[in-house]
Amino acid sequence: MSTAADDRSVRAPWVLTAPALMLFVGVLLIPLAMTVMLSFHDWGQYKGIEPVFILKNWREIATDPYYAEMFWRTFRIAILTTLLTAVLGAPEAYILNRMSGRWKSIFLLVILGPLLISVVARTLGWALLFGGNNGLVNKLLMSAGLIRFPIPFMFTETGMVIALAHVMMPFMVLSVWAALQRLDPQIENAALSLGAGPITIIRRIIMPQIMPGVLSGAIIVFSLSASAFATPAIIGGRRLKVAATLAYDEFLNTLNWPLGAAVATLLLVALVLIVVGSNALIERRYAEVFR
Amino acid sequence: MAYLELDRVAKQFGAQTVVDDFSLSVGKGEFISFLGPSGCGKTTTLQMIAGFLDPTRGAIRLEDKDLTAIHPAKRGLGIVFQSYALFPHMTAAENVAFGLEMRNVPRAETAERVRAALAMVGLAGYEDRHPRRMSGGQQQRVALARALVIKPSVLLLDEPLSNLDAKLREEMQIELRQIQRTIGTTTILVTHDQNEAMSLSDRIVVMSQGHIEQIGTPQETYERPASAFVSQFLGKTNDFAATIDRTATPARLVAGSWSAPAPAGLNGPATVSIRPERIGFGDAGLSAKIVTRIFQGNHWLFQCESECGPAIVIRQNDGQEQPIEGDTVRLAWRPEDMSVRARVVA
Numbered sequence A: 001m002s003t004a005a006d007d008r009s010v011r012a013p014w015v016l017t018a019p020a021l022m023l024f025v026g027v028l029l030i031p032l033a034m035t036v037m038l039s040f041h042d043w044g045q046y047k048g049i050e051p052v053f054i055l056k057n058w059r060e061i062a063t064d065p066y067y068a069e070m071f072w073r074t075f076r077i078a079i080l081t082t083l084l085t086a087v088l089g090a091p092e093a094y095i096l097n098r099m100s101g102r103w104k105s106i107f108l109l110v111i112l113g114p115l116l117i118s119v120v121a122r123t124l125g126w127a128l129l130f131g132g133n134n135g136l137v138n139k140l141l142m143s144a145g146l147i148r149f150p151i152p153f154m155f156t157e158t159g160m161v162i163a164l165a166h167v168m169m170p171f172m173v174l175s176v177w178a179a180l181q182r183l184d185p186q187i188e189n190a191a192l193s194l195g196a197g198p199i200t201i202i203r204r205i206i207m208p209q210i211m212p213g214v215l216s217g218a219i220i221v222f223s224l225s226a227s228a229f230a231t232p233a234i235i236g237g238r239r240l241k242v243a244a245t246l247a248y249d250e251f252l253n254t255l256n257w258p259l260g261a262a263v264a265t266l267l268l269v270a271l272v273l274i275v276v277g278s279n280a281l282i283e284r285r286y287a288e289v290f291r
Numbered sequence B: 001m002a003y004l005e006l007d008r009v010a011k012q013f014g015a016q017t018v019v020d021d022f023s024l025s026v027g028k029g030e031f032i033s034f035l036g037p038s039g040c041g042k043t044t045t046l047q048m049i050a051g052f053l054d055p056t057r058g059a060i061r062l063e064d065k066d067l068t069a070i071h072p073a074k075r076g077l078g079i080v081f082q083s084y085a086l087f088p089h090m091t092a093a094e095n096v097a098f099g100l101e102m103r104n105v106p107r108a109e110t111a112e113r114v115r116a117a118l119a120m121v122g123l124a125g126y127e128d129r130h131p132r133r134m135s136g137g138q139q140q141r142v143a144l145a146r147a148l149v150i151k152p153s154v155l156l157l158d159e160p161l162s163n164l165d166a167k168l169r170e171e172m173q174i175e176l177r178q179i180q181r182t183i184g185t186t187t188i189l190v191t192h193d194q195n196e197a198m199s200l201s202d203r204i205v206v207m208s209q210g211h212i213e214q215i216g217t218p219q220e221t222y223e224r225p226a227s228a229f230v231s232q233f234l235g236k237t238n239d240f241a242a243t244i245d246r247t248a249t250p251a252r253l254v255a256g257s258w259s260a261p262a263p264a265g266l267n268g269p270a271t272v273s274i275r276p277e278r279i280g281f282g283d284a285g286l287s288a289k290i291v292t293r294i295f296q297g298n299h300w301l302f303q304c305e306s307e308c309g310p311a312i313v314i315r316q317n318d319g320q321e322q323p324i325e326g327d328t329v330r331l332a333w334r335p336e337d338m339s340v341r342a343r344v345v346a
């Protein structure tokens, strides 16, 4: 038997969250659903978009190796970027954490500083340094006679990975930093007193405990890199496309919205699956550290 | 014969002297407590012995060998930290085994010693638990087992019981003492709990603001406090201002209407320090009025206003009739129960 008070307490959460829920539905779910629907529409050079239900776009993505190669490139770049940030970012965070008071805050600012600068500006910086014959570094090295041809950076995957890693580094450092904050401040002394050397302490005591931080940082970096637009657009341009830049081109250059929508949807679904899957794996694997 | 010796050890952080002129010699198998208020330098001293901090001055010797020259990883001391500092990603058994692994103890022997150590602290059957799934008391025992399994030359305990509730703390105190007695490890315990220090240790080092106030057995420090600080810090005490009356022969020590023969060697103003449970109600002595009377089961607690300021008296509840609030009483005590110190008059 339910009383008025019960009814109210059941309804209250819904009523209270309604405004935020409506905003969420309005600006996220509806456009997302429309994008998914769009991916099933037809498109022709002269007839434009036809609101019918066909699998043409999806079949094209599935059969044309161009798309497979492009998606593979997208994820390869994202994986390499993630590895690079983990390999550089985890030690960086550890060293940062061991610095004393004032230096710590200065270097934290240095690491977080890039977040205050637009991604476009940061990536253009790389382009200025390495872009073709006119890049600052290339010019310098060539006029010094150290290299005969400019170091290839623009329109290469290597360039894209380096620029992306630079952009994503703060996320990895912050994530590892947060894990380091959770360590018992005496844990290294404890290991030391039991006879462990510095390398053993890092390998056996510190690494296993900050691994969850590295992995959650990796998830953030991976998903942001796989869906990054500005950096691949500047470094890769029209020549070296990734999922995000391809979808953009389909929408704004070819005007084939349905195909662009299909690419965007596929990227989203793949990312959600990868992130949710790896998150579940990590939580299961590191249950005792998280608890 | 000193086993562990601290010789005029001092530690400075910048301009701040945190430990100064700390000299102590610990016998083999002894249980020593560092007792003092927060921030008096107990942890700092312990960390210097452990090697996590280097002394600014002075020497630390273990069996006549200079300990400060030995790397902390090679000192072979067992340490239990205030936060336990267990390795959360390892099971209880792996935690305990870590020190043995570092010493390349064979696998079979390791397994046996880990099992025995966990059994000794009453954790048989908890081998595969992770620390985060254990209670505070259980974690504390794992930390103790981890420190003891390496057969340390000295066991250093930094407030290991302060995170436990009162009942568990008492149980662990008894257990700690038993374990220490059985295996005979030289032990240094840091605490700011005077009851813990008194019930566990052979000797107590009372510290204040980085220096030693007194070193002595629990009874000595309680009954013969070397300074006002010690008598105030170790349990309740009454301090009465007294003077020497030279007109009488032999000279007498006088506080209000109480007096006793003056101890030799004392000639100026003095402070008479007396424990509340050593004061009795008599026919002669310091005159006082009872302000409050509190019944505490096995004893009565009286707060009095005496000629020489406030006084506390504790009487056993032995069934005798006790004075009530508002009564005027005389406070008396045996001369051998008090300690007298020269008083500096400002």
Ligand SMILES: Nc1ncnc2c1ncn2[C@@H]1O[C@H](COP(=O)(O)OP(=O)(O)OP(=O)(O)O)[C@@H](O)[C@H]1O
Pocket: B013, B018, B036, B037, B038, B039, B040, B041, B042, B043, B044, B045, B192
């Ligand atoms: N690394 C440091 N730098 C500067 N001052 C320090 C440092 N470590 C400790 N101190 C100071 O040294 C003094 C003694 O510290 P210590 O940790 O030894 O106290 P403690 O007796 O263990 O106190 P508690 O009972 O609170 O643990 C404190 O005043 C503290 O502020």
Ligand SMILES: [Mg+2]
Pocket: B042, B043, B044, B158
């Ligand atoms: Mg301390």
